[in-house]
Amino acid sequence: DALPGENTFLERLLAPLIQGEAQAAYARQVPRPDASPLEAFARRFNYPERPELRTAEDIPRLGIRAFFFSNVASAVETGTFRALGGFSEEVLVNEDMLFCASLLKAGHRVAYVPEAWVLHSHRYTLPQAFRRYFDIGVFMAQAGLPSAGGEGMRFLSRQLAHLGGRLDLWPRAVLEAGCKYLAWHLGRRHRLLPCALCRRLSQLPAWWKP
Template sequence: MRFAEYFSCNYESLDQSKFNHGGTRNLGARLASEQGAQILVFMTQDALPADEHWLKRLVAPIRSGQAVATFARQLPRPEASLLERFSRYFNYPEVSRSRTEADIPELGVKAFFFSNVCSAVRADVFWEVGGFPEDVIMNEDMTLAAKLLRAGHTVRYTAEAEVIHSHDYTLAQQFRRNFDVGAFFADAGPELSGASVGGEGVRFVLEQLRYVRRHGRSDLIPLVIAEAAAKYTAFQLGRHHHLLPLPLKKKLSMHSYHWDQRRAPEEKTR
């Protein structure tokens, strides 16, 4: 806050218990729109611009009319592990690409891939599609991209805009994160219909195995397999979360607060 005050920035304080991936971002978007913003830029606190041109490059496709939403390339931190470096390079390649609804049959779930770590959206279109969903555990950015594509718009991955961002999750953290991913897809709306998930996961593991061998780190193969098993198991549990009791869901989840927020509206209707 003191940093924002030093630069005379407007900011809104929010109690952690009220944080919501979609709702909190919608609040920021609403405040910016009230100030006349035509392009909304979203960025997480742990992402660092790779250079001084990132913002100009990020919004360029929106300003030119090439797309209504863009997201940046993420580069691994210098200290990132080999597996995390692969994850960044796999998900954020060097080549930019625009996506439309016509790409869904070819790309499957990858057509909806979008990251709020560093993204930009034309404000009027953002509100036309209803902004971010406020009832999802995560991947609110993917849902937004899906809504934009379904509405006939173009979304662009802009590799020229780069930020430094990566996480070296433990096996337990990988498990909890992928439980939430599974829960997200279990509750996903019609916008994500036709999004095949399994094939992309298999391709990730196979490419990761080749990557570690190419770098002379065959000793990491057991870890790759262990992570793949943990992710798959957690994803399937998340996909069937409706069969699990609430206390267990909160223990398995990386975003445990979501389940309390989800329960609150239900209790009010009783």
């Protein structure tokens, strides 16, 4: 569901790998024209215009954001991908993020290439957003990655500042943030919940087996 933004997309995405600057690269995601203002901000927050080259040395500074990586539009050296075991099938979601963590910890480099961009965004309802963030919370527990460390509040404060005078959108932004916060924490504690309930709260009910 992602569309390349221009004809040189693949050439630009692969450039860091071909030039030996990185072993993996991912593209910028630009919101579709019909994206809501909240979703459009989320894309710009997670996919800024400045390029980035990350190594294991950036983990103390960036925390969990050091592992941000999206396989919606990405490239990985074949040998490196196979050597690290590829994408894990043991986690519910965010296998790309877990792979990025393994990549950095193995001494490799990851490039974010905003010059290579795709159109990609979603229009989640609140129930859909809840289920998505429940699954992300489950992933965080499965992967044993560090906490987001206030990332949610940083996102919300910058989102409200971005909305500015659009006070009509503030209630939705706050409600959506609270929904995600609750879902994420429930997901982190999914082992305390009945499997049947987890199945109802998840975007991927078929994954849950009694």
